[in-house]
Amino acid sequence: MHVKDIQGSLPPVGDEGTGSSSELEKQIPRTGRPLEEGMCLSLWLQTVRNNPLLNHRTTEALPKSADVVIIGSGATGSLTALSLLQSPNPPKSVVLLEARELCSGATGRNAGHCKPDQWRGFTKYETAFGAEQALKILANEQKTWEGLVDYVRKNKVDCDLWVGKTLDVLMTDEVAEVAAKTFSDYKAAGGDVSKIEVTTDHCKAEKISRLKGAKAVYAWDASSLHPWKLVAHINKQSLDLGLNLQTWTPVTNVSGSANDWTVHTGRGDISTPVVIHATNAYAGALLPETRGAIRPCPHMCDRVLPPSTFAGSKSLKNSYAIIYPNGMYTINARPTSDGILLFGGAAPNQSKLLEYVAKDQRRRIDDSLTNFEPVTEAVRKLGTEGFDWDEPKQGSKVLYDYAWSGIIGRSADQVPFIGGVPGKQGQWMCCGHNGHGMARIFTAAPALAKLVQGATWAEVGLPDCFEVTQKRLQKHLDPGWNLSEDN
Numbered sequence: 001m002h003v004k005d006i007q008g009s010l011p012p013v014g015d016e017g018t019g020s021s022s023e024l025e026k027q028i029p030r031t032g033r034p035l036e037e038g039m040c041l042s043l044w045l046q047t048v049r050n051n052p053l054l055n056h057r058t059t060e061a062l063p064k065s066a067d068v069v070i071i072g073s074g075a076t077g078s079l080t081a082l083s084l085l086q087s088p089n090p091p092k093s094v095v096l097l098e099a100r101e102l103c104s105g106a107t108g109r110n111a112g113h114c115k116p117d118q119w120r121g122f123t124k125y126e127t128a129f130g131a132e133q134a135l136k137i138l139a140n141e142q143k144t145w146e147g148l149v150d151y152v153r154k155n156k157v158d159c160d161l162w163v164g165k166t167l168d169v170l171m172t173d174e175v176a177e178v179a180a181k182t183f184s185d186y187k188a189a190g191g192d193v194s195k196i197e198v199t200t201d202h203c204k205a206e207k208i209s210r211l212k213g214a215k216a217v218y219a220w221d222a223s224s225l226h227p228w229k230l231v232a233h234i235n236k237q238s239l240d241l242g243l244n245l246q247t248w249t250p251v252t253n254v255s256g257s258a259n260d261w262t263v264h265t266g267r268g269d270i271s272t273p274v275v276i277h278a279t280n281a282y283a284g285a286l287l288p289e290t291r292g293a294i295r296p297c298p299h300m301c302d303r304v305l306p307p308s309t310f311a312g313s314k315s316l317k318n319s320y321a322i323i324y325p326n327g328m329y330t331i332n333a334r335p336t337s338d339g340i341l342l343f344g345g346a347a348p349n350q351s352k353l354l355e356y357v358a359k360d361q362r363r364r365i366d367d368s369l370t371n372f373e374p375v376t377e378a379v380r381k382l383g384t385e386g387f388d389w390d391e392p393k394q395g396s397k398v399l400y401d402y403a404w405s406g407i408i409g410r411s412a413d414q415v416p417f418i419g420g421v422p423g424k425q426g427q428w429m430c431c432g433h434n435g436h437g438m439a440r441i442f443t444a445a446p447a448l449a450k451l452v453q454g455a456t457w458a459e460v461g462l463p464d465c466f467e468v469t470q471k472r473l474q475k476h477l478d479p480g481w482n483l484s485e486d487n
C-alpha cells in the first residue's frame with residue numbers, strides 16, 4: 001500500500017499489502033501458467049502431504065468429452081463444480097482440471113482468513129462504482145462469510161474453523177480520522193453498522209487490541225480456517241456426485257468456437273460446450289483478453305510463533321488489521337487450533353518483494369519464494385513497535401518461523417471478473433479475486449454455476465460491478481503484457 005492510498009481513504013479488506021495502484025505491480029508485465037516445479041509449500045500444503053486427494057485422478061486417461069470442463073481446483077473451481085453437481089438439473093459429466101496438486105494456487109497458500117469487509121472499503125468502492133454498488137459489495141461480503149460458515153457447520157467440515165472478532169486497529173490519529181470519516185459516510189449512505197463495535201477511547205483501544213499506542217478499534221465477526229481442508233471436503237462431496245478430478249494436468253490452450261470448444265492438455269484433449277476458467281491470477285495465459293485486467297502479483301505469508309507472554313491463556317484471541325499511515329499488517333491469530341500467527345503480506349516490505357520479482361522479467365509467475373527476509377523483517381518490526389512481545393522476562397521469545405509465497409490475482413479495478421467471457425459463448429470465468437477470495441467465492445462460485453445453467457445476472461444477486469464485460473476488459477487491456485518466456 002502507498003501512503004497516498006491511505007491519506008484519503010483506507011484500503012478495502014483484501015487490498016492490503018500493495019494496494020491496487022502499486023506501480024511496482026505494473027512492472028511485472030507478464031502472465032503465464034503455474035510454475036510446474038520448485039514451487040514452495042504453504043503451511044496448509046505442508047500439513048496434508050499424505051492426503052490422496054493431492055494428486056487424485058478419477059480416471060487414468062482423460063475423457064474425450066464432457067458437458068462441463070472447469071480449469072483450476074482452488075475454492076472457485078471446486079465450489080463451482082459442487083454447485084453444478086448439486087443443482088436440480090446437474091450436468092451429466094463435469095471434469096475439473098488442475099495444473100499441479102489439488103488446490104495448490106492462492107487458496108492453498110493464503111492466510112486462511114475470511115474477513116468480510118463491513119465498512120472499511122466503502123470510500124474506495126464508492127469512488128469507483130458509486131454508493132449503491134459500494135453498499136452491495138459490502139453486503140455481499142457479509143452474505144459470503146455467512147455462507148462459508150454455514151457450509152462448514154452443516155457439513156461438519158474438519159478445517160479448524162474459528163469464528164470470532166476481527167479487529168481493525170488504527171495506530172495513529174491520522175488513520176483514525178480517516179477511519180471515522182469512512183465509517184460515518186458508510187452509515188449515512190445506509191450501510192448496516194449494527195454488527196460493528198467501535199472504540200475510540202485510546203486507553204480502551206490499547207486494552208482491547210493489546211497494541212501499544214492504538215488509537216481506535218473497529219471489531220466485527222470474521223473467521224479463519226484451513227483453506228485446503230475446506231476445498232478437499234468440497235471435492236470429496238463432488239467426487240461422490242460423479243466429478244472427474246484430474247490433477248497435474250495443465251491446460252495449454254482452449255480452441256474452437258461458440259459452444260464447441262476443445263480444451264488442450266499434454267495428456268490429451270477434451271471436447272465440451274462449456275469451459276469454466278477458475279484460474280484466478282493465471283487467467284491471462286488462456287484468456288489473452290484479460291491481460292492487464294487481472295495481474296498476477298506475488299504475495300507472502302509469514303508464520304510466527306508468539307513468545308510465552310502471548311501464549312496459553314494470554315494468546316491472541318482475535319484476527320487483526322493493524323493500520324499505520326504508511327502500511328498495514330494483517331494477522332490471522334488462529335485462536336482455535338494452535339495459536340500460531342499468520343501475517344499476510346506485511347505491507348511496508350511487500351513492495352521490496354515486488355521489486356525483487358520485477359527485476360527478473362523472464363521468470364514464470366513464481367511461487368517458489370520462501371523466507372524472503374525483508375518481509376519477515378517487517379513482521380519483526382511490528383513485534384517491537386506494536387505488540388509488547390520481543391523481550392519477555394520469562395519463557396520463549398518470538399520465533400519468525402517460515403514464510404511462503406503465493407500469487408494473487410490482482411483485479412485492475414478492485415473487484416472480480418465473473419460471467420460469460422465476452423465473444424466466446426460457452427466460456428465462463430470467475431477470476432481476479434485480489435487478496436480477498438475467501439470473502440467473495442462462497443457467493444461468486446454458486447452464482448457462476450447458476451449463470452452457466454441459464455440464470456440472468458439479476459437473478460444471481462451479485463453486485464453489477466463484478467460482471468465481466470467487453471468494455472471493462474477493454475478498459476484495462478494491456479497489449480504489453482505477454483506470456484512469460486518459459487510458457
Ligand SMILES: Cc1cc2nc3c(=O)[nH]c(=O)nc-3n(C[C@H](O)[C@H](O)[C@H](O)COP(=O)(O)OP(=O)(O)OC[C@H]3O[C@@H](n4cnc5c(N)ncnc54)[C@H](O)[C@@H]3O)c2cc1C
Pocket residue numbers: 014033034071072073074075076077097098099100102103104105106107108109110111112113114115249250251252278279280281282283285286299300301344345404405406407408409430431432433434435436437438439441
Ligand atoms: C499469500 C496469500 C495470502 C492470501 N490471504 C488471503 C486471506 O487471508 N483471505 C482472503 O480472503 N484471501 C487471501 N488471499 C487471496 C485468496 O487466496 C484468493 O483470492 C483465492 O484463493 C482465489 O481462489 P481461486 O480458486 O479463484 O484461485 P486459486 O486458488 O489460485 O485457484 C486457481 C487454480 O487454477 C490452477 N490453474 C491455473 N492455470 C491453470 C491451467 N492453465 N491449467 C490448469 N490449472 C490451472 C492453479 O494451479 C490454481 O490451483 C491470499 C492470497 C495469497 C497468495
